[in-house]
Amino acid sequence: MTGERRSRIVDEIQAAARVTDGMAIVIGGHIMSSHPMAVIRQIIKQGTKNLTVIGAASAGLEVDLLVGAGCARRVITPYVGGEALAPIGPFYQAAVQRGEIDVWECDEGIYYTALRAAALKLPFLPTLSGLGTSLPEVNPDLRLFNDPITGRPLVAVPPLQPDVALIHAAVADAYGNVQFVGSGMGDRAHHRAAVTTIVTVERVVPNEEIRKNPLATAVWNVDAVVRAPYGSHPYQSPGFYLHDEDHLNEYLRAARAAVQGDRRPFAEYLDRYILGPANHAEYLQTVGFPRILSLHEV
Amino acid sequence: MTGERRSRIVDEIQAAARVTDGMAIVIGGHIMSSHPMAVIRQIIKQGTKNLTVIGAASAGLEVDLLVGAGCARRVITPYVGGEALAPIGPFYQAAVQRGEIDVWECDEGIYYTALRAAALKLPFLPTLSGLGTSLPEVNPDLRLFNDPITGRPLVAVPPLQPDVALIHAAVADAYGNVQFVGSGMGDRAHHRAAVTTIVTVERVVPNEEIRKNPLATAVWNVDAVVRAPYGSHPYQSPGFYLHDEDHLNEYLRAARAAVQGDRRPFAEYLDRYILGPANHAEYLQTVGFPRILSLHEV
Amino acid sequence: MTYTTKELIAAFMARDLQDGENVVVGANLPVPRAGVLLAHLHHGPNMTIGLSATQTNLLKEPVLQPFKYNRDFRAARWAESYMQHHETFDSPKLMSDVFFVGGIQIDQFGNSNLIGVGTDYRRLRFRGPGAIGTTTMTTYTKRYHLYLNSHDPRVLVERCDFITAFGWGRGGADARTKLGLPGGGPKYCITPLCVFDFEEETKRMRLRSVHPGVTVEEVLARTGFAPIIAPRVPETEAPSADEMEILRQRVDVEGVLRS
């Protein structure tokens, strides 16, 4: 007869091991919020290389960190920055200016169009976005063509398929039902396009809790769930904690020094926060309870 | 200085008056559930003609009723029926067989693709759906073409823009924030594509109630809200009442007689339930409290 | 243990569904409904069950109350998540891995027709309900079962008057990949008399098994085309005692499949 329903819970080390050299990963969240940092730090720690890093539609400095740590060969996202803290990620800016990484130039609309084409297994989707701009010139994957019905010019956007989507959410049950506090940003679009989806959550909750408000379940049937309280640190996690501006400034100082030629502060940052700690809990221990508990809303 | 926030509440007669001869309307819900019947009955009563009736992705007998009442010139939906009660709507079937109305043949995937093209003001969207089928033959608006990137065959779907979307929901506030019980079927896609959206609701609630669970707000900024308790009768309204199988069978008997040549029972149906009652409350009075209150869940 | 043909078919369908698959239940199709739920309770504890615009897992439900209509909101009581209807068409990951498709005509290559019967589309002799979601679902779904609740030569035809769901076209194992269709195509055609599968090279229907008491001759007499017939056609595998217990005690307590 029937067996038991299987738990999909893995730890951050097991989750990151699913990301291997040369894969395309897509990272959820939006600039200063909701990045699956526990897994991203572990990807750096395990030394994964040559990733195509598809950031969020507007990515934060986690993409910059992956570039700085040497994991990324190619970056796809229409924004890498930290808003008022850093209008553009230092490593990202330097690497692009030096031609060290490839960029697939797009804007948010084209970005989601490409993910949608992948989800629907279509060879392309058309858009009006980019007509008259430089995007089709600087990104040869974007092709100008004439609509087969009216003959009007359009931009053809090819599919962009991530191997793995990495998402950070509020809660999930052990069976892959994921709920956000708030909108969930563009993370559903990542899940739809990706082959595999891994979600880190602030709390794993009983299935019965999920069933109390199924309308809040934004993504279901994900492949793995990682219990990672404070897992978005140093970024916000809606409803749980604010971003850590001091930590981000510490990162930015190290990154800015590195692109100026002094990699020592960044090497120390990596040692202290990523290579040294054995796991996510040890990372939090290094950051420390006083700092973590200071990131409260009111 | 600033004025007051304006209420968007209108009654079903004012709402229906926004639908005029020759318009394209799209009707929400799904087969046996969630149709904005208070407004649809009023559209029939006011004698609107030559409508392009875009039913739900799977429409119920409300589309059949509009055909039977002579309001529809063209029907667009991949299903018109009542499941076990009627595998196909009698008026719809007869009118198509006799060539009295136009059909824009599609399936649900092509249907949503066409609505999406309209929403995005695109001249077309491509799909794999319909390749190798008769759909591009019987619907000349669907064009086979070759993908400009890989040369693969695809079907080009043109936009389908409704003038008015008619939706039935659980609750809304006076300012057009609409919440469903449950999924809301495909109604969001209707709203996105339509020029104007009118929503009938079981209850109008204070704005503060909406703010208690903003995640449940599925459609916002709709143009008009109609207070219509039991407004989906004889169809289900999720969380409120079940469909009225007896009433639907009464309709179906009249419709089947009409297509056989005896229009008297259908004329009586129209008189009794649509032309006679002055408004939605009078319709419910004709159906009667005993019947209405019998449509409970447990 | 005795069983009805509908129970036999439900058990046959169930055996083709694998643990971990995501399968939508059409409330209005009692036999496929029973097949999906039987698979879930029998060997699919990690299946995701789509029901009335929700997804869920029903292992803990002792008895699965049936609902007659597709979107009956009472079936949403078990929801773990909801699905907006248009959202299904945003990604095959949100669609059913396996699908059940009927037809007013089904041809020897598994193409199916829900438009109507007639030679002139503008003057159909019989207008069908429409394609519903079958065109797109069969484009993407990993595999699908054609399912008929009557076996009739006017339905099982040499060639459909119209095609709404492309099966294997005019035949050939590459019929679908040539068109670029990602889905796996029809795997079985199941009727009250028998099960057809599709011969590997030509993708023409092949009589795979006959239900107990049915002869090959009877199938041929009531089929509008000549299916491929193996020298020996076995009987459709009977449901096991386990399967029958789940069917009758939990999935179909009201006996819809016994009526």
Next chain:
Amino acid sequence: MTYTTKELIAAFMARDLQDGENVVVGANLPVPRAGVLLAHLHHGPNMTIGLSATQTNLLKEPVLQPFKYNRDFRAARWAESYMQHHETFDSPKLMSDVFFVGGIQIDQFGNSNLIGVGTDYRRLRFRGPGAIGTTTMTTYTKRYHLYLNSHDPRVLVERCDFITAFGWGRGGADARTKLGLPGGGPKYCITPLCVFDFEEETKRMRLRSVHPGVTVEEVLARTGFAPIIAPRVPETEAPSADEMEILRQRVDVEGVLRS
């Protein structure tokens, strides 16, 4: 009443927003943020305000606490509805009716560049942050304001090295319709010195008004192209007492626009 240039600009932006419009507030753009909220509280009680992935109405809030970052979840406390980020791109009905766009370069026809500066895309002298949503938003939005917080000839250029948001191309009132772009295009370009609009026929930038204390010569000296200059260029209209009261008492209590 005295006011700062930032307050002047916020009031100017506010006057272009109409009651009933749906406008997104970029938390990280303090001046447009203030402009949108001022319009809402001053003459737009039926505006829909987009804030931190939500939509709402803020009339009843005595004081609108500012948040520094775009998706700060604290700003979601006022939500009437949420917006998934990708959902914005499903329909212009879900997008902002009016948009505020910056640039590392903006040219005389209102095209803007967020990619970078340099002649060779593979070897940019300065890499910018990327197009964000501006390409698509400016394709659809009813109208938009180009907004700069410094007036610099290296930014206001004859021709952008790259274009991420198409304004009026190489000019002409039909520049956008020729391409099939449904949106209304850039209406103003607003800097700390002045406001440009776009001359009706050529769609070249025209000096519409200078802020108090700024001369036309100063604008010309700090602009990298030659804008159209009317014989008499007025001063940008001062904020009214009403507007200033709302700005200082409700929208910008912390005085970000006064710093």
